[in-house]
Amino acid sequence: MSRPLNSDQFTLQFFQQRLALRVNKTVIYALALVTLLLFALMLWSLFVGSYQLSIAQVIATLTNPQPGSPSSDVIWLFRFPRTLAAILVGIMMALSGAVLQNITRNSLADPSLVGISQGAALAVVVAIIAFPDLDKSYRSVLAFAGSTSVAALIMLLSHSKHNHKPMRFILLGIALSAFLSAVTTAYLTYGQLYQASAALGWLAGNIDGVNWLDVKILCYSSLCLLPILLIQSRAMAVVRLGDTNAIALGVNLDWMKYSLVATSVALAATATSVVGPIGFIGLIAPHAARRVCTSGVMGHLLLSALIGGLLLLVADVLGRRLIAPSQLPAGVLTQIIGVPIFVYLLLRKKTLPSS
Amino acid sequence: MNTSTLVLKQSSKKYQWAMALLYCAVSVLFLAHLAIGAKALTIEQLLAAFSAFDRNNFDHIIIWNIRLPRALIAISVGASLAVAGAIMQGVTKNPLASPSILGLLAGAAFAIVVALGWFGIDSPLYTPWIAALGASSAALLVGFIAHAAPGGATPHNLTLAGAAVSAFLAAIVTVFQLSNEDDFDDLREWLSGSLAGNNIEVVIAIAPWMILAMLAAILLSNKITLLAMGDETAKGLGLSTTRLKIQLMLTVVMLTACSVAMAGPVGFIGLVIPHISRFFIGADYRKVIPFSALLGACFLLGVDIIARVVISPAEISTGIATAIIGAPIFVYLIKAKLA
Numbered sequence: 280m281s282r283p284l285n286s287d288q289f290t291l292q293f294f295q296q297r298l299a300l301r302v303n304k305t306v307i308y309a310l311a312l313v314t315l316l317l318f319a320l321m322l323w324s325l326f327v328g329s330y331q332l333s334i335a336q337v338i339a340t341l342t343n344p345q346p347g348s349p350s351s352d353v354i355w356l357f358r359f360p361r362t363l364a365a366i367l368v369g370i371m372m373a374l375s376g377a378v379l380q381n382i383t384r385n386s387l388a389d390p391s392l393v394g395i396s397q398g399a400a401l402a403v404v405v406a407i408i409a410f411p412d413l414d415k416s417y418r419s420v421l422a423f424a425g426s427t428s429v430a431a432l433i434m435l436l437s438h439s440k441h442n443h444k445p446m447r448f449i450l451l452g453i454a455l456s457a458f459l460s461a462v463t464t465a466y467l468t469y470g471q472l473y474q475a476s477a478a479l480g481w482l483a484g485n486i487d488g489v490n491w492l493d494v495k496i497l498c499y500s501s502l503c504l505l506p507i508l509l510i511q512s513r514a515m516a517v518v519r520l521g522d523t524n525a526i527a528l529g530v531n532l533d534w535m536k537y538s539l540v541a542t543s544v545a546l547a548a549t550a551t552s553v554v555g556p557i558g559f560i561g562l563i564a565p566h567a568a569r570r571v572c573t574s575g576v577m578g579h580l581l582l583s584a585l586i587g588g589l590l591l592l593v594a595d596v597l598g599r600r601l602i603a604p605s606q607l608p609a610g611v612l613t614q615i616i617g618v619p620i621f622v623y624l625l626l627r628k629k630t631l632p633s634s
Numbered sequence: 635m636n637t638s639t640l641v642l643k644q645s646s647k648k649y650q651w652a653m654a655l656l657y658c659a660v661s662v663l664f665l666a667h668l669a670i671g672a673k674a675l676t677i678e679q680l681l682a683a684f685s686a687f688d689r690n691n692f693d694h695i696i697i698w699n700i701r702l703p704r705a706l707i708a709i710s711v712g713a714s715l716a717v718a719g720a721i722m723q724g725v726t727k728n729p730l731a732s733p734s735i736l737g738l739l740a741g742a743a744f745a746i747v748v749a750l751g752w753f754g755i756d757s758p759l760y761t762p763w764i765a766a767l768g769a770s771s772a773a774l775l776v777g778f779i780a781h782a783a784p785g786g787a788t789p790h791n792l793t794l795a796g797a798a799v800s801a802f803l804a805a806i807v808t809v810f811q812l813s814n815e816d817d818f819d820d821l822r823e824w825l826s827g828s829l830a831g832n833n834i835e836v837v838i839a840i841a842p843w844m845i846l847a848m849l850a851a852i853l854l855s856n857k858i859t860l861l862a863m864g865d866e867t868a869k870g871l872g873l874s875t876t877r878l879k880i881q882l883m884l885t886v887v888m889l890t891a892c893s894v895a896m897a898g899p900v901g902f903i904g905l906v907i908p909h910i911s912r913f914f915i916g917a918d919y920r921k922v923i924p925f926s927a928l929l930g931a932c933f934l935l936g937v938d939i940i941a942r943v944v945i946s947p948a949e950i951s952t953g954i955a956t957a958i959i960g961a962p963i964f965v966y967l968i969k970a971k972l973a
Contacts, residue, residue, distance in 0.1 A: 387794065392801075436965055450790065450968050453797045457734070458961035460804075461901055465826035465951035483808050558801070605813060614805035621798050625783045625791065 306578040309571040313585040324362040364489040365595040366588035367497040368550040373587020375546040376561020383448045389562035390547035393452025396556035397459035398429030407478040422552030430544045481555040484610015500549040516576040557610045559617020656928035663935040667705040703834045709931040711897045714889040716930025719904025724858040728789045732905035733890040740800035741772020742894035758839035766891035824898040826953040847888035858919035902960025
């Protein structure tokens with residue numbers, strides 16, 4: 280990089296500049312802080328719940344697991360997978376939202392707002408009610424099919440030769456998601472009560488009841504998708520400059536957009552298939568990260584991901600505590616917290632992050 | 635006779651024909667709605683049920699207790715939501731304005747859920763007022779957010795604010811549903827917008843308020859046309875726009891609230907019907923309002939018949955049917971009107 284850097288910035292380069300990362304120190308500090316918070320919260324999440332455990336017990340169980348003892352079972356079978364799932368889903372939703380906001384150049388884009396989550400939701404709810412015997416592992420395939428179709432439909436509909444309005448993507452997404460939720464709600468009336476309850480619990484975004492298999496699914500898919508995202512992040516920086524500039528700089532814009540949308544949808548779909556639609560994390564986390572990391576893509580993505588994981592973990596722990604012994608689904612909490620933030624963003628002067 | 639009055643005469647003749655046709659359509663669909671269903675009935679049986687009601691005849695009981703209330707609800711809800719949408723689109727000059735998009739339906743539904751879940755109120759004497767409170771609060775909130783947003787109350791901002799408020803209220807309704815599954819199981823169907831399961835008392839208790847609001851809409855309709863020309867023009871023509879807007883808002887809220895109290899949130903009618911009406915008879919709201927009312931009634935009667943026939947003897951929820959028909963039109967409107 281020939282550009283002179285300020286004293287509070289430095290550049291990391293990998294693979295002969297295929298991956299170059301210019302970061303300022305604030306971002307590094309922020310990353311460190313969020314990571315610390317995340318670990319602290321993980322511990323807290325392990326000993327919060329209806330089965331009382333002391334911190335000493337938690338640490339003893341973690342360092343020396345004894346399968347069969349109640350404290351070990353509570354932690355290793357319930358709380359630990361749940362905590363990891365919350366973090367992973369938060370990370371994936373945040374990244375999905377960040378990518379979507381970048382491509383559409385609209386700060387209000389969020390997978391749960393434009394119908395991507397609702398597409399997954401409809402597919403899974405239909406499966407839960409129409410084929411109650413279907414194995415849970417098919418859900419991710421169905422959710423993926425549902426979200427991809429919705430995303431394709433929005434892209435197709437909002438595509439226009441004359442004027443590409445970022446707003447149109449959102450409005451069409453809202454129309455589609457209203458439609459899909461109407462169908463989902465109405466479809467819920469067909470099933471037996473217990474099936475409908477199961478579907479409703481899933482629809483509310485419930486991290487309760489994940490097992491190690493779910494965590495594995497989340498882990499493997501993040502491991503597949505994150506490198507793809509890192510490779511794309513360089514092009515994302517260019518897409519942020521606007522369509523004309525990106526084309527002038529030699530980006531194959533259409534291909535880039537479709538591949539980025541595919542990554543974003545894949546992230547949201549996998550996360551949704553495991554825990555249900557989680558609203559507004561994809562909206563809040565990238566904005567919070569943008570406050571600290573005002574330019575650049577890589578740092579922003581990393582920070583968004585960590586903040587997303589943190590937020591969803593907080594929502595999950597709060598959901599366990601607020602109306603204990605009953606539990607509030609994390610997805611509902613994120614939605615209740617997310618809407619006021621959405622309104623705040625709507626009220627702010629700037630609606631485009633990069634123009 | 636100069637040309638302009640001639641044009642007016644011609645268009646009013648077309649309008650009268652269209653209205654006559656719609657009246658016929660409503661009557662035919664009304665009878666069809668009563669006759670078609672899980673148990674098909676003949677016209678003779680229908681007439682007999684009205685002229686010589688026999689308490690021991692099972693068919694007569696079906697008609698009076700199940701089908702008649704349902705058909706009346708379809709007519710009144712369809713007409714009310716269509717008129718509410720027409721007024722909103724006229725006043726705000728916003729092609730996307732409608733009770734569902736701007737959060738009124740969600741607000742009314744939320745208020746009814748709270749009233750039922752917390753206070754156990756489900757009498758049709760109170761539900762319209764509770765729904766009205768919810769709908770007007772939601773409308774005010776959405777309007778306030780959109781006005782405060784940069785650019786003011788544009789269709790974009792109103793739609794986004796409406797979506798946000800609806801999402802928020804829906805999340806809270808989900809919390810109630812999950813925290814008390816037994817009570818809210820009954821609401822499950824109602825929340826999807828259902829015409830089934832009401833008796834004639836509900837119609838009798840709520841219909842008078844609907845009729846009042848409908849009369850108000852028709853009385854105010856000539857002024858809506860002026861308002862739709864722009865606030866400046868309306869003021870120049872001697873209209874007190876603020877007072878008029880408040881009157882119209884109250885009318886819209888009442889129409890929406892009564893519909894929700896009867897059938898739950900039925901989406902898309904208020905958005906789609908006014909557009910079709912204006913397509914056929916132009917922008918004169920003296921005609922758009924009655925035309926929308928009849929068309930809305932026809933639409934919901936027709937949709938409800940289809941919903942009962944397609945997978946007979948089970949039924950598709952009316953909410954699904956209106957959404958399936960309404961969503962493509964909404965997409966078209968965004969593409970065509972906001973381009």
